[in-house]
Amino acid sequence: MHELILENISRFIQLEPQETDYFISILHTKKLRKRQHVLHEGEICRYEYFVNKGCLRAYHVDDKGLEHVAQFAIEDWWTGDMYSFLTSTPARLNIDAIEDSEVIYFDKPSLEKLYIEVPKFERFFRMLVQNAFIATQRRVIETVSMNADQRYCNFIERYPKMEQRLPLKQIASYLGITPESLSRIRSNYIKNHKG
Amino acid sequence: MHELILENISRFIQLEPQETDYFISILHTKKLRKRQHVLHEGEICRYEYFVNKGCLRAYHVDDKGLEHVAQFAIEDWWTGDMYSFLTSTPARLNIDAIEDSEVIYFDKPSLEKLYIEVPKFERFFRMLVQNAFIATQRRVIETVSMNADQRYCNFIERYPKMEQRLPLKQIASYLGITPESLSRIRSNYIKNHKG
Numbered sequence: 001m002h003e004l005i006l007e008n009i010s011r012f013i014q015l016e017p018q019e020t021d022y023f024i025s026i027l028h029t030k031k032l033r034k035r036q037h038v039l040h041e042g043e044i045c046r047y048e049y050f051v052n053k054g055c056l057r058a059y060h061v062d063d064k065g066l067e068h069v070a071q072f073a074i075e076d077w078w079t080g081d082m083y084s085f086l087t088s089t090p091a092r093l094n095i096d097a098i099e100d101s102e103v104i105y106f107d108k109p110s111l112e113k114l115y116i117e118v119p120k121f122e123r124f125f126r127m128l129v130q131n132a133f134i135a136t137q138r139r140v141i142e143t144v145s146m147n148a149d150q151r152y153c154n155f156i157e158r159y160p161k162m163e164q165r166l167p168l169k170q171i172a173s174y175l176g177i178t179p180e181s182l183s184r185i186r187s188n189y190i191k192n193h194k195g
Numbered sequence: 196m197h198e199l200i201l202e203n204i205s206r207f208i209q210l211e212p213q214e215t216d217y218f219i220s221i222l223h224t225k226k227l228r229k230r231q232h233v234l235h236e237g238e239i240c241r242y243e244y245f246v247n248k249g250c251l252r253a254y255h256v257d258d259k260g261l262e263h264v265a266q267f268a269i270e271d272w273w274t275g276d277m278y279s280f281l282t283s284t285p286a287r288l289n290i291d292a293i294e295d296s297e298v299i300y301f302d303k304p305s306l307e308k309l310y311i312e313v314p315k316f317e318r319f320f321r322m323l324v325q326n327a328f329i330a331t332q333r334r335v336i337e338t339v340s341m342n343a344d345q346r347y348c349n350f351i352e353r354y355p356k357m358e359q360r361l362p363l364k365q366i367a368s369y370l371g372i373t374p375e376s377l378s379r380i381r382s383n384y385i386k387n388h389k390g
Contacts (some may be wrong), residue, residue, distance in 0.1 A: 125321055133331065138280045
């Protein structure tokens, strides 16, 4: 049950058996049905989530009621509203499951205690925050400086597994374009990458 | 000479004398004249900078040649293009001094070695990256969701010392407005906060 999260962590830090046990002791697990939320905008994000199975999406809703996908997270990915989690301020994001899913999660007091009990987790979460920071920056830069075709190319090259299992509508929302535009971009892409 | 940076660090972690010595051994110092750059867009940002004296600004230049200030850093602040530093990709930012200044800095290999020699620095840099992440997110959100008056209020409440020493033009560039608009906003602000 904890194989995947332990493997994820072992890519950055090596744990002794008792450290692994301590870490496991702070974890909770939850099964989610498709469409079920783990976070609503305006709530404080009290947990950091690891996707053990399925797929979650983080999105925000603009003044006109339109949804904008900020992030997808499939197995072996972390998700949450890190800004809200770190600052204990209301979340800007909603997070729900777009397939039946299973998440492993822990709360902030447990994480603070983990840093004290097993200091090498400082390193792990430094890497995690670093990656969140890098992804946010990259997203900002690509949104302002690239057209939709380039953003689509980047998306499928970066996340080839996601392209196959996500509804077209969700990918379009992530890229900030209509489903119709995405269909057109996708056909062009396939045509250009055939010969 | 290292008092300020050591005090900055002591807010997050407590160092033993030999750990302090090791940390100091990786530091370099540089005096900068007004307008002198420590980073140009397109270069890889190889250093993380701590402002020991003076004031630096990080800015990017858009396609039309207009400068947009991303961050100011006065004494006791850190600066750099963290995205470039962490990923070793070309910097999007330029960083220069807007007063005669002095910076303390170190390179990435030294930092990696510091993590091994003094693991508690993992904690310190987790906090530093976390704060950079939080500031970036906040900036993105405020830019899209607040008007210039609100952004000016936030700026002077958050950075009261900077308001007094920065040229009007630089603050306007940070807020994404013209110097003329800033003058108007500032007069209104003073009027409203008098009585």
